[in-house]
Amino acid sequence: MFRTRPDHRTETVQVIVEGRALMVPEGSSAAAAILLAGLASIRETAVSGSPRLPWCMMGICFDCLTEIDGVANRQACMVPVAVGMRIARQHGARDVPR
């Protein structure tokens, strides 16, 4: 459903989205990587458990909350990708970091 723009961008980095390796343009957000991965959802909401993908892409809607490099509840649209970044599904509310 989502594709990268046709602009000529030579630099790409590899990230892992839900265990799958994926090349994305350097400077993309983690949310863009999630959309490029073609998943049906990346989290379930905290209260009703309904599935979500990134939406506003500008830090407002909080629908892109995901676990990035082991840290839960990160706003994927506000996090630039880095080589080897691991982006994982967030199931409902985060666990308490005891």
Place this chain on the structure above:
Amino acid sequence: MTGRRFDAMVIGGGLVGSAIAWGLRREGLSVALLDEGDAAFRASRGNFGLVWVQSKGLGAPWYQRWTRQSAESWPGLADDLAKQNGLSLGLSQPGGLHLCLSDREMNKRAERLEQMKREAGNYGFEYRMLDAREARDLLPGLGPAVVGASFTPYDGHVSPLALLRSRHQGFTALGGVYLPNVKITGIATAPRNFLLETNLGTIQAERAVLAAGLGNAKLAPHFGLKAPVRPQRGQVLVTERTRAALPMPTTTIRQTGEGSIMLGDSVEEVGFDTRQSQPVMAEIAHRAALCFPWIGRLNVVRAWSALRVMSPDGLPIYD
């Protein structure tokens, strides 16, 4: 706009005003509920949401009893409201803890609750001072800085926003007239005839109820009453939502039904200043992280300040 007449008008659409308006409407009176706009101070929206008993009414046993009875009425009220409109208020009354971070705090707390029990007399006042280990059994994840806690079984918490919404919905569903964005420009009073000049025209009623929070200080003299209330600022921080982690509220920390953790209970005498201040926010966060180190690793997603409606001695005003 031409004038409107009601059996009663309630000035102030917060938790108190909407409750009274709802009750009057239920008794069959025609009722106007007059609310201010977004510029209002809105303690009903900014407050922390505790249904709290254990520290209320020191030196005022009647207030202590009143608070207890009020907390005991809560389950019935929540059921009634839920039956009316299906809105859950997120009420939970599992008891509550006041956490102490030093022996000095612990001793002061023990003295306070002992006095509460003494003043309760035959009415009774159940409380326990818990050492750190006992407190940890009730609230897993307490940090090593917690020396102990006081516990009473009466305490709880509720969503103030859900309550306000439920009250307003109930009032209008009964045919009450809700008038927002009202600006009062003139007041005239006569026996059983109160008249307000407003931006919506004149509003007249046989009975008037003043429930305008901090606005009551200025309104009351027009009605031959005194309500010398003053603002007292409190600041609140809210974290991201987590799985259920706190089985009961403390005086300063509670987890909402949706999973957010609210941190609060600062007290500042700064007049009508609703700004936030970094040192106070830092202190709230610091104490919360001392109580529960894992809270220190959560993201704060919202913060605000609000003004308590405080009487000169902190006790209810009768006239």
